[in-house]
Every structure is written in structure tokens, then in C-alpha cells.
Amino acid sequence: MSEDGETMVAATELGRLQRWMQAAVTDRAGITGGRSAGNPPGDVEEIVLPSASLTSGERLAIYARSYHARLLQCFATIFPSLLHALGRELFEAFALDYLHHHPPHSHTLDHLADAFPDHLAATRPDAGLPADRRETWPDFIIDLARLELVLLHVFNGDGVENATPPLPRDIASVPLHLVGRLVPAPAASSRVLRFGYPVHEYLRACRRGEMPTHPAARECSVVISRRNYRVLINEISPWHCAFLHEADGGRTVEELLQSLAAQGVEDPRGVHMLRDVLCEWASWCVLARV
């Protein structure tokens, strides 16, 4: 057999061993999970040597414990406020269930939990009930998870630090009658989110080291942006939220206002106030250009 052929055979055997070990290390059932891997190369005692003080299974279990502990610690780093809200036991149960259904595939841990809010929504205990008969606390938990995940993505994603976003004074100098001709484009680092709970206030309280309780429901909109590599969270009005959702960098302010009006979403304060709002958004680096 050629060397290439031998290497392929070796890779096949290696693959079989590695599939078994990965299953054994990552399965929620611990190392017994490896036995459920397809075509296992044998029992653990046949594959792993014991040491002077540990059995084969105990040696393998070091890796299994480490795998789960490491990823749970990553979850705790990504979702510190969610950890506070749920308590460690429930938080880890949710995280482990998620990891079982969504094992990591990327070399970066930034995307480890990308589907976690959706997973929480899909597995909420009252998922099968009509919306009006559901409990409210899962909504708060899901909102909080969404917020903390977005913060991570904004922190590590593209920002405007090496670009020249509009300055507040640039917008302030635009004559009022010309504001309608501006073409606002949100920065890649900006996110607009709607929540059923003031989760941003809850998160701030956690960061201050307080022990906040679950807040009362309150619909709110926030814009998350990044300025000089720091993440900003600001609450905005529902109308401004709709405006930013609509802004696509291709339509003028006038066209956006018309589009919103056609949807029945109107700002009673008019375009004059909008210039001040655009200035404020520019100060938060929400806009890439106008």
C-alpha cells in the first residue's frame, strides 16, 4: 500500500477513536455516552490505559468534567446578568441543555451561544400554550439573554473607530429645511432592540453589584452602539426605534417619514426635533453616515 493509502487507513482508525472520545467527553451522560457513539473501538478499559492511581474511566472523566466546566464558565462570562436572574443551578441546566442541542462548531467562543435565546424560547415550559396563557418570567429571561448576546457581538464586531462617522456638530449645522434630504445609515455596530422588560436597567444594576429582583413588565426600545471601542446602551422612544429600523442608508429622512406614516407610525414632534435626535445618535456613534 502506498504511504498515502496507509495514511488514509490511519486517519480512518484515528477518526473512529476520536469520534468515540469526543462522544465520551461531551455527552451529558458522561463517559458512558461514548458507548453510544457509532462503531466504538471498544470499551474504555480497552482504549485507555489506567494509571497507578486512576482507572481508565477516571482518566477519561477528567476531560469530560473539563469540557462541561469550561463551556459553562464561558456562558457565565457571556451572560453574567442572566446567571444572576436564574441562579447558578437553573442557569447551568439551561446552558447544558443548549450545549447538548447546539455543541460548539467554531474555533471562536464568540458564537458559542448565538442560538441560546432562541433555544430558551423554543424550550420554555409553556411553549405549547397560547400567548395569553403563558407565564411572563420566561419573556424576561429571553429578553435578557438577547441583550447580553448582542452586547458581546457589538463589543467584538466591526465598529466605526477607523471610519469617519458624522459628528453631532455636522448634523447640527444642517439647516432645518434640508434635514429631510439627509440619508441616515446606521453603523454596522448599531443594534435596535425591543423588549417587554427593562432588561437594560436590570443589567446595569447587576453591573453595579446590586442584587436586582425581576422587574415589572414594561415595553421599551434600546439602541446599542459602540464608540471608541466601548459599548453604549441607550433607551429610545418606540417611534425612534421604528425610524432606525426603517433607515437603510438608501432613503432620505423625508422618504423614511413617509414610509412610517404609511404604516401608521408618526412622530408628533416632526422633523425639527428629528435633527436633535440625529445629533444625539451621532454622539452615540449610532450612524455610519447621513
Next chain:
Amino acid sequence: MTPNRLGYPHLGFGVGLRSVHYEHILREWPAVDWFEIISENYMDSHGWPRHVLRRIAERYPVVMHGVSLSIGSSDPLDMRYLTSLKQLAEEIGAVWVSDHLCWTGVLGRTTHDLLPMPLTGETLRHVVERIRIVQDVLERPLVLENPSSYLQFACDTLGEAEFIAAMAQEADCGLLLDVNNVYVSSVNHGFDPVAYIETIPPERIVQFHLAGHTHCGTHIIDTHDGPVINRVWELYRFACRRTEGVATLLEWDAKIPDFAAVHAEVLRARDWLESDSVPESAAEEVREPADAAAHACRGIDPFAGAHPPLVPVWSEDE
């Protein structure tokens, strides 16, 4: 005649760059010889970590140390990962790029751990072939580290040092000798750490790692959470004499003290090499009581020889 290091320089005594020290480094610009980064912490970052790295790379030599190359996996090499790795290396002028002799996952998954290789002639050929591909892509010699490990496979036909020596020669790659890992694995598997170091070709060694660990009574876990113990210092000096000195880096990934304390620990390496005495404040091995070992080691830092979470902590504008 020993120094060769594939032409890589002796950088002196470096420190692993960790986010808790960013502020101090940017404020004080400490007199450190060089920094080592965890490649994956920066490859996909377009935010503060990457910005800090760029600034640091303007002033210090930087070496890239990866945890996700998965050189021993039976999965195909991840070309997207390699391209990103190369891009970062070029951007910051990395002096060299290293990773571990291990695998991290199969079937497209990753465990984010450094899993041990079965050590056979077949797996040796598999790894050598993949190192050559990686070196072709990166257009530079790869440097690979001996991992700490907690198990050995029944199918092993080679010792780890023997495997690594052959791998380095056949793939023409460099080696990062983690002296602490040699010690950890020697206790876990019952081999002679001095014989291990004697087997490693000294002219291939580009870098040393030093770190602390946790002795659980029945085994040692490579936790990178404390000072270097005396036995590891002794092995380090032995290894240094064989290589006539190469770049040395201290890893501290959990319970990280302030920057000055981490830097002081690696400077003990320099003092240790220049004197015959044990470095001041060198730590003694601390063992958990045997009956408490199982419990204690369930609760210790979980990184077990891998590296800390790559997830950055975001910061909110006040």
C-alpha cells in the same frame, strides 16, 4: 552548535497577554521582552482586544499561540481558520506561530480542549503531513507544543517525546517545550521527565513555557493558576543548558495576579539561570489530601491545560 531554532530569535523573557492587564500595559508600557497572545482571542475580534493588540505589537515582539489548529484531528484542516491565522500573523508581524500537538474535535465540532493524540507510527505520519500543509499555507515553520495530558491510549507504540522528536525532524517544524507540561504528564503517566527532555532535539526548541499547576493527589491538572514549583524550575534549567537558552514565557491563566507579579515570576527564570540557588519565593508542590482530592479537583479551575475563555468582557459607556 546547538542554537538553531529554525532561525527564530531568542526573544528573552515574555509574558502572556491577558485582558485583565490591558489597562496596565497601555498606561505603563512595562519593560517586558515580548508578549505571547492566544491567537483565537484576536483572530475574529474587530473591537477593543484587536485594537490593544495592534498598539502592543507596535512596541513589543509578539508571538501567536493557538489552541484550535487541531493538528491531530482526523477532520480536514480548516482552511478558513488558517487563512485568518495567517492574516493576523501578517498584520501584527508575529515572530512565530505556535499551537499544540493535540486534536480539539471531529465531525466539524470543537471541544475547546487540547485532547491527547494516540501515539503511533500511523498518527505520526498523519500529523507530519498536516504540519507540512500548515507550513505551506502560513509560509513559515510552525512551532508545536507538547501538551499536558491525563490519559494514555492502549494503542500507543511511541513515547510522547519520541513522537515529538520524530515529528519535528520529519515535518521540519519548531518545538515549544512546555516544561510544566513535561512535569505534569510525567506524574500523570509515570515517566522520567529528564529522559523526556533528553529525547527532544534541542536545536528544534524555539520557546519554553513555564506555568503553575494543581496537584490533586491522584494526578496533576495543568491549571496555570500559580507560581512555578521548584521541580519545574530544575527541569527548566536542565532544558536551558541543552538549548543554550531560548525565549521563555510564563503562562498565568486563572487567579491572575497583577501584571507586576506575573512579570516578576518570569524574571525569576532569568535569575534562576544566572545563579545556583532556588529562585526567591519559588513555590513548593502543594498536594490536596488524598481523601479530599476527588472533591477538590472537581471544583478547581476547569481549563485543565487548555486556555481561558476566549470570550471578552464587554464594557459599557458610563
